[in-house]
Amino acid sequence: MIEGIDRRQGLLQALAGYYERMDDAEAPGWSREKFGWCVVIDKDGEPVRVQDMRDLGGKKPVVRQYQVPASFPRPGTTPRAFFLWDKTAFSLGVTKSGRHNALRQHEAFRSLNLERLAGTNDEGLMAFQHFLRRWTPDRFDIDPFVSEMLDANIMFRLEGDDRYLHERPAARRLVAPVSEADDRKTTLCLATGERGPAARLHPTIKGVEGAQTAGASLVSFNLDAFESYGKAQGDNAPTSETIAFRYGAALNRLLTRDGPNRVRRPIGDATLVFWADASNAKAAEAADSWFGEAVAVEDADEARKIGEDLAAVAKGRPLSALHPAIEPGTRFHVLGLSPNAARLSVRYWLSDDLDVFAKRLADHHADLRIEPQPWGKPPAVNYLLAQTTALQGKFDNIPPLLAGEVMRAILTGAPYPRSWLAAAVIRLRAGDDPGQGWHAAAIRAVLVRRQRLQGTESDIREKKETPMSLDRDHPNTGYQLGRLFAVYELAQRAALGRGVKATIRDKYFGAASATPASIFPLIIANGQNHLSKVRKEKPGWAYMIERELEEVMAHITPTMPFSLPRSLRLEDQGEFAIGYYHQRKARLGDGATEQPSFDDDSDEGNDRDE
Known part of the structure; x- marks a missing residue:
């Protein structure tokens, strides 16, 4: 169901315009x-x-x-x-x-x-x-x-x-065509401003994932509660029969499964379609193809090309300079539709220049950057959401409202929803692996975009932006506690071997990130026992681990371990996850032959618990 007259006008007008450009458009009737x-x-x-x-x-x-x-x-x-x-x-x-x-x-x-x-x-x-x-x-x-x-x-x-x-x-x-040349009462069409018979029933839209197979309505008034001012059915949103037919034909064409103007897999519960306004079919096809790859890239070679394009766009180059087939100033439209019983809900409807969307996609990928990078190619939005918010990483478990808010933020350049940060932190507390880096990248994206769009000059001067790679001097307590947690986990692995069944991460990560004061004393006590064993068996490793512990503790105030924060706010829990990921991926030492790390598989382990 479309919210508000202005949104309805823009959407139906744009769809009717697309119908005019369809080479093999079906005639009325x-x-x-x-x-x-x-x-x-x-x-x-x-x-x-x-x-x-x-x-x-x-x-x-x-x-x-x-x-x-x-x-x-x-x-x-x-x-x-x-x-x-x-x-x-x-x-x-x-x-x-x-x-x-x-x-x-x-x-x-x-x-x-x-x-x-x-x-x-x-x-x-x-x-x-x-x-x-x-x-x-x-x-x-x-x-x-x-x-x-x-x-x-x-x-x-x-x-x-x-x-x-x-x-x-x-x-x-x-075959009876749709005709406005009859003696029925006319009304003012909201989409064109011209008078004509209003469509009593709007066309059925097919192809939206999760909607009824027979189709659903974009505009519908089939109960008294949906009507007002004594008007019935289509008179509540007067749209001419011609425009109703055209927008229905255009939208059904855009929703064709595996078509060039549709993202193959829904983003959350939203089926996404897009189209360009261009002077010729070749230019429109080039714009559509580029956007489709940029939003849901799957092929590795195409992903590399899209990455290069976004890097160039981030430096200010227009897409028309990178792809001559794309016209400068191409107007572009993006529509996300979700099923809602016999109706369709508009998750988002956006219209702007293609270069503007390209710049926002470039900003999105820049905000996601984290070192080391957990993926080999720019991740599609739905895959990113599945990895960071969904139970068992399944697409069907992506929260639908969250998916719509994230996609809208990407395409508008607005701050990511705080609920994405909350969902990623919740998944980590529920047992997702924080060492994979997906959650850390998503959390950092939420934080750095909010810091960039809503931060103050003092925040920038004081170096409060969440770092992309390991920053030993980052002042955030949550970040430094995450680093500390990772170092103590490394001490445990050095003492017990890689075969340990349950590390401190498996047992304490969620609690340590939320309530440090109640968990870290136990972690520190166990950590000292682990270090005692490492000193005897691997003194070189013990030296580097202890030196790293001293460096981390020097950045945590008040003095460790007796005055730790009783709790961390959500943003600091996110910083904890990022600090853990950065420290976990770092190699200790200064060029020594033997350097302990989580990725070192030289020792066998003995399946011992702590």
Whole structure:
């Protein structure tokens, strides 16, 4: 559901504009639908064979889209059929749930088509009338019909004719177009400012992940609670029938699965589509292709190229200088849609120059930088969110509202939501591995962007920005405590070996980052026992670890270990995670032959606990 008139105007106008640029746009009264089967009939209306229309080139058959007489919403219990095509429940009277459930639907299909086709002398349409009069659902049990057809869309064709029935000239003349040239009461269209009949029901939008397979409405008023000022249905958001048709056709085209204007995997629960306004199709395609790769890059070579582009954009170069096919000043639109029962929710709707979006994506990747980098290529947004906020790292477990807020922040350049910081910290406290670096990178991104956009000059002078790489002099107590925790974990590993089943990280990381005063005395006491063993067995390592401990403790005030903070605020818990990651990845010593680190696998370990 669209919030506010201004957002509705901009979105519907932009979609209607995209419709005008579609080379093969369906005309009013037509729509693109998915089909897998066609029933071929002879002149007497007898089915002679079934044509498999699916794409069989991949691992499994894929249905294809065809332009047919338009579909429409079918609310309520009274069956309403489509012209010359429909699901098997309507067109053949059979369905997976049982034939007795489809009798009313098939009768509605039969009645509508016989009525519309009355008086025609077209050979194909007359054959279809014979088919409708003779057909009984029991006929489906006989060849050439197959069970795979059940509940799929079915169209028809006359034997010996390459055209489908709805493509015959006589059939096209019977398709009722959307027309504003009638005597209905007109209203002022909110999208164009022109007068015309308002669309009573807005088009059905298909392809949004998680929405009803039959489609959902972007604009809908089907309950009294949604209506106001005595207006019913579409009169509450007066949009002309022409604009309603155009925006529906355009949005359904953009939402085509695996299409060039759609991010393949949803971001949270939002299906993201995008499109450019350009003077020609080639320029628009170049802009669309670049943005799609930048938001959800998967190929390693493309990721490298996108990384180079973003680095150049960060230095002030326009995309048109990097890719001549992209026009300077290209206007670009981004829309995120989420399912909401029989409706669609707009998670975000943004429109700006493509160079502006590119600069914001470059800022996003810059804010994510951390050393050492935990990924080999710039991470896609949904993968980043899965790694930092989702239970078991599953895409389905990404908090949907958070995903929308993060994506909006990326595309607008606004501060990341504080809830992203909270979610990452919660996942670390729940047992996610802080040594992987994903959470640290996300936490640092939230902190540095807020510090950059909301910080004061004194913050900058006092060097309070969260560091990208190990900074031994960073003044944040949480950061230094995270470093201290990592050094004591290293002492444990040096004493007990890499085979230790449960390190202090597994037992105490969450508590130590939240309530240091209650946990660190225990960690320090155990750490001294571990160091005592290391001094005996690996004195060189003991020397470097103790020197690192002294350096860290010198940066923690008040004096350790008796006056530690009782608790750390959320931002400082984030700093704790970053300090831990930086220290964990650092190698100690000053060029000595033997340097202890978490990545050193030279010792065998003995499966001992602490």
